Amino acid sequence: MLIRLLVLATLLVLVGRIVRLLVRTPPLRKQESPPPSLVQDPVCGLYIEPQTAKESIEQEGKRIYFCSSSCARQFKTGRGVLTSGPSDRTEG
Numbered sequence: 588m589l590i591r592l593l594v595l596a597t598l599l600v601l602v603g604r605i606v607r608l609l610v611r612t613p614p615l616r617k618q619e620s621p622p623p624s625l626v627q628d629p630v631c632g633l634y635i636e637p638q639t640a641k642e643s644i645e646q647e648g649k650r651i652y653f654c655s656s657s658c659a660r661q662f663k664t665g666r667g668v669l670t671s672g673p674s675d676r677t678e679g
């Protein structure tokens with residue numbers, strides 16, 4: 588009868604292990620990094636990252652980013668943005 592008890596004990600241990608494994612399984616959640624917030628260049632319509640923007644100006648408390656200095660220039664000359672800093676002459 589001792590063997591029966593031993594078998595029962597091992598069974599209990601095994602069941603305990605299985606339950607523990609089932610409980611301990613960590614949730615495998617894939618961490619996805621959020622997409623980088625892109626901003627649109629209002630001149631050419633290109634979507635760019637603010638960090639990689641060549642130029643940026645502030646207009647009405649809002650920051651506008653440009654993919655290139657030529658786009659920024661076009662925007663400035665086209666819409667008459669308040670330019671603060673060195674006087675830029677219009678050269679043609």
Ligand SMILES: [Zn+2]
Nearest residue numbers: 628631654658
């Ligand atoms: Zn552009």
